[in-house]
Amino acid sequence: VIQRRDSGAVNFNRSWSQYEDGFGFLSTEFWLGNEKLSHLTNQADYQLRVDIELSNGASFYTTYKYFRITDAWGQYQFIHIGEVESNAGTLISACPTNMLYGPCSCQATCEDPNGQSGCNSDCLGSEGCICPAGFVMQGSECINASECECFVAEANLVIPSGETSVNGDCTQRCSCMNNRLICEDYTCSTDAVCDVRNETRQCYCNEGYDGDGETCESLYTDCQAVKDAVHGDGVYTIMPTRWPESPFNVHCKMHGDEGWTVFQRRTDDDTSFHQNWTAYKDGFGNSRNLWLGNEKLYYLTNQNPTKLRVDITTLDGTSLYSEFTEFQIESEDTKYKMNKLGSRTSPSGYAGYYLSYNKGKPFSTYDQDNDACDTFNCAEKHRSGWWHSSAWCSTCYSYSYCYYFQYSSSCKSYCTYENLNGVYNGGNGEMIISYPNYYCNVQFVEMKIR
Structure with a gap:
């Protein structure tokens, strides 16, 4: 049991850290804790069962074949739900693999990870199954950003098609051309500095010099x-x-x-x-x-x-x-x-x-x-x-x-x-x-x- 509500004796309007660690009393009302739940659901394949009793005494249950949430880095997102079985008259809608239910939004793609080329909608209407953070749309599916051809693991980012990215210490420059990642050594001139200006990291020539940062002339x-x-x-x-x-x-x-x-x-x-x-x-x-x-x-x-x-x-x-x-x-x-x-x-x-x-x-x-x-x-x-x-x-x-x-x-x-x-x-x-x-x-x- 990861959660129980039966009397209203415990306040569930809690902070992030309290939900992360867990709160309440195992004998009455409680939340087990997101960190424990993350470890539990990632050590093996788990099902989820939800038992609900209404105010008129009627009760029903719903079981989901697979259940998994991410860790703290992924903000404990609900990303795997699986097939559903229930004795309820109306089933809770289940989202496909790697998707979760939430407000519809514009989504990133491998070719456009920053959403610069218009809105790639992930669902119709105001709510639906969406791609969580760290995932991008590929057709009608959500895939992990690391599966994109132009994913740079060191920087944990996807380079948009036709663009270039320089790493943190300006020693490597990677470009995405035709959905293919090309990386090469990159070195600042002795008359340049590695810096971020106008949201762009690269080598910039020092004052009194002109050039592209790799080559600087007085x-x-x-x-x-x-x-x-x-x-x-x-x-x-x-x-x-x-x-x-x-x-x-x-x-x-x-x-x-x-x-x-x-x-x-x-x-x-x-x-x-x-x-x-x-x-x-x-x-x-x-x-x-x-x-x-x-x-x-x-x-x-x-x-x-x-x-x-x-x-x-x-x-x-x-x-x-x-x-x-x-x-x-x-x-x-x-x-x-x-x-x-x-x-x-x-x-x-x-x-x-x-x-x-x-x-x-x-x-x-x-x-x-x-x-x-x-x-x-x-x-x-x-x-x-x-x-x-x-x-x-x-x-x-x-x-x-x-x-x-x-x-x-x-x-x-x-x-x-x-x-x-x-x-x-x-x-x-x-x-x-x-x-x-x-x-x-x-x-x-x-x-x-x-």
Whole structure:
């Protein structure tokens, strides 16, 4: 006898451990205990007999030919019931082998052990015979997951078809292809770590390295490093020295044996450069029009001595460029001030000729006015984030030039001779200008460093 109820003297609303160990009194009401019952039903083939007496005195019994429950690891599940005999008018429904009665649910299969491909229903309606934990559906039957072709015993899991699993210490990688398990040795690079990220265990390259975890290569620090590795123009992932965040992509342009990192580009009016402080700090745009971001530019210009190159195409289609022997900006603490700009060399024309007037100036945007001009907001008037100057803000001009903006009914002024972040095909004072009144409404700009 494993259970008796005849008077209600013993409370059967008990905890897991009490049902596991057993409770009550053998002479009256009791539960023998799931652990004892598990050992009993697994040492030999057992039958189960249930005797019931109703409140009107009527009694009946039901006998099941086979009876077995799992152990504690399987949560003592009722998994084997066998054929039934009874003198009752209505029989208790019996479930097939390896199934138990319960709420219908979506079940795993060998091909889809995680239930990612829709619901594989194990029964109809709200209740019925279902597969217990540790079992999967195969047709209309339930089989132990260990019988699946892609079962990995060490990890006690079934790998879905077409997927891969790596073991706990990243020394073996197993794949399930066409319901066939393929396992191979797996080793992390010395520059990688075995880890679980986004629920996926594998080898991951350390910070400053890129690769699949088995092979990790040191990330480029800038486009000159890309050029030194004998690569051409393109988009590459870099990791500047001391950069505190994740690696990021940059456009690299190669001129001779020099690799230049593009931080600004203008080709059309698709992207507005009248952006706020945060946008200029983080960067914005696309492959045609972009600002890399002042924070990235700060780290790039402070890891090594840096040169600046400015390429423009004027309104009449003439291509010009200038290089500057030195270029550096400071951190956000000093508003990304342009603290270094060397002499202009290798010029073709006068591109960027007056950039020296922007040296020593902090960066300004319409929502962070750092130009020290009390008369107006230079970034707002020029419609651009830039190293604007207050040198001319107290001057009132009456005549018109392409780099002048109107700030009162009778006065015009300007904050920069070079406004390479201005409005594409914009009006006076807002347009992209370089070497003012000669290169107005510039049609192409590219600023880059090396």
